[in-house]
Amino acid sequence: MPSLEEELFPSTPGKFKIDRAHNMNRQFNRCFASTSTMFLWALFLIALTASYLSFQSFVDSGSRYFTASWGGIQWEKQIRNSAQIHRSKGMSVLVTGAAGFVGSHVSLALKKRGDGVVGIDNFNNYYDPSLKKARKSLLNNQGIFIVEGDINDARLIAKLFDIVAFTHVMHLAAQAGVRYAMENPHSYVHSNIAGLVTLLEACKLANPQPSVVWASSSSVYGLNEKVPFSESDRTDQPASLYAATKKAGEEITHTYNHIYGLSVTGLRFFTVYGPFGRPDMAYFSFTRNILQGKPITIYRGKNRVDLARDFTYIDDIVKGCVGSLDTSGKSTGSGGKKRGPAPYRIFNLGNTSPVTVPTLVNILERHLKVKAKRNIVDMPGNGDVPFTHANISLAQRELGYKPTTDLETGLKKFVKWYLTYYGYNRGKAVH
Ligand SMILES: O=C(O)[C@H]1O[C@H](OP(=O)(O)OP(=O)(O)OC[C@H]2O[C@@H](n3ccc(=O)[nH]c3=O)[C@H](O)[C@@H]2O)[C@H](O)[C@@H](O)[C@H]1O
Structure with missing residues (x-):
């Protein structure tokens, strides 16, 4: 006589189905022949129902976790609190990339003066996410909530605009890095183009429409040789895919300004550095290697000429961002319809005094009190440009932008932060 297990799980595939009616009949006669068998059957059915119910609740909680890691009353409350304005004529700003380098600094500056700030960041692992989490804690301590999510998530972005009537969007989320574009080109398209369009679609539909200030890049000047770089110089010769996506962003934002009346300000940042900076950048990775x-x-x-960058300190960039928000002017559209012309602006935010890379290393050596082991190689064809140099007269005139930190002073502050953050001051480096 076959066991119960054998009858329920026949070893030959298909057999169970074919013999079903016959088996059921046999089972019925056999199983209900005695009360003890009936009792066993009842027990078995109860156990089966119980395990089915607990499996269902496991599946339910799992799908809630995977399909909606955002939402809920508490989540919405945190967003509303974070967006609260604490000064007269203040603004409520959605900061994308708020756990990033520039995003975290700008968020803190806005919050400090009483503006409402809500952050969004996808905490991707392009570089050490623990640094992003550390920035997030800093912001949380100041009452800034960062939504964990992607700017490509249209439902999430629409939800944020449902909850808060943002007056401004400070769009800093991006795939950064010039040379990494050769390794992972699609991440640039995903963040800098698809993500940008998703965000602009939400801005266009919002009522009222926010004013948008966003991060373009000095890299759009590409192979331009006219110095210093002015906003009116040609930007149609990008040297990297990164630059090309930023240039595309300038064109894309222009169409949203033109068709939907969105107020748009694009900021061409020049090699931004400072505390809580990006570990993929040269000044940061040089510091790490020198110390190790x-x-x-x-x-x-070419011709053994040193590369040079118009390195710009983070505090100066923050002033440029805040100045741009303050002077952005209003979007004119509503419900996806343009009601009149809106501002479209582009500014260089640089330092106006390029420094060569070997000089940068000299300064680091001095502040770190350690000699670097220099390996000098010809620049590979990896998207780099030989130099950058910003003409900032437009930003000076329109935003009151005036950089005040030279590379020597800025790197001193960076090194101080670095040694503390990574535990060198406690005699114990943590990375
Ligand atoms: O202003 C921008 O639009 C961009 O600035 C920044 O790009 P870059 O100016 O290229 O900065 P960064 O990588 O620090 O290299 C600095 C210098 O060190 C040289 N460099 C670099 C690495 C290395 O190992 N050796 C080296 O000599 C290198 O050749 C270069 O000459 C941002 O990363 C970018 O996201 C974007 O915002």
Whole structure:
């Protein structure tokens, strides 16, 4: 006589189905032949129902977790609190990339003066996410809530605009890095183009429409040789996919300004550096390697000419961002319809005094009190440009932008932060 298990789970596939009617009949006669068998059957059915119910609740909680990691009354309350304005004529700003380098600094500056700030960040692992989490804690301590989500999530962005009538969007979420674009080109399209369009679609439909200030890049000047770089110079010769996506962003935002009346300000940042900076950037990775006694690779341009950058300190960039928000002017559209012309602006935010990469290393050596092991190589064809140099007269005139921190002073502050953050001051480095 076959066991119960054998009857329920026949070893030959298909057999169970074919013999079903016959088996059921046999089972019925056999199983209900005695009360003890009936009792066993009842027990078995109760156990089966109980395990089915608990499995269902497991599946339910799982799907809630995977399909909606945002939402709920408490979540909405945190967003409303974070967006509260605490000064007269203040603004409520949605900051994308709020756990990023520039995003975290700008968020803190806005909150400090009484503006409402809600952040959004996808906490991706392009670089150490623990640094992003540390920035998030800093912001949380100041009452800024960061939504964990992607700007490509149209439902999420629409929901945020449902909850808060943002007056401004400070769009800083992006796939950054010039050379990484050769390794992972699609991440640039995903964040800098698709993500930008998703965000602009939400802005266009919002009522009232917010004013948008966003991060373009000095890299859009590409192979431009006219110095210093002015906003009116040509930007149609990008040297990297990163630059091309930022240039595309300038064109895309222009169409949203033109068709839907969105107020748009694009900021061309020039190699921003400072505390809580990006570990993928040269000044940061050089510092790490110098302290660990590892060699650093310094690229050199054509004819042995040193590469140079208009390195710009984070506090100066923050002033430029806040100045842009303050002067942005209103969007004119509503419900996706343009009601009149709106401002469309582009500004360079640089330092106006380029410094060569070997000089940057000299300054780091001095502040770190450690000699670098320099490995000088010819610049590979990886998207780099030989130099950058900003003409900032437009930003000076329109935003009151005036950088005040030179590279020497800025790197001193960076090194101080770095040694503290990574535990060198406690005699124990943590990375
Ligand atoms: O203003 C911008 O639009 C961009 O600025 C920044 O790009 P870059 O100016 O290229 O900064 P960064 O990588 O720090 O390299 C600095 C210098 O060190 C040289 N460099 C770099 C690495 C290395 O190993 N060796 C080296 O010599 C390198 O050749 C270069 O000359 C942002 O990363 C970018 O996201 C974007 O915002």
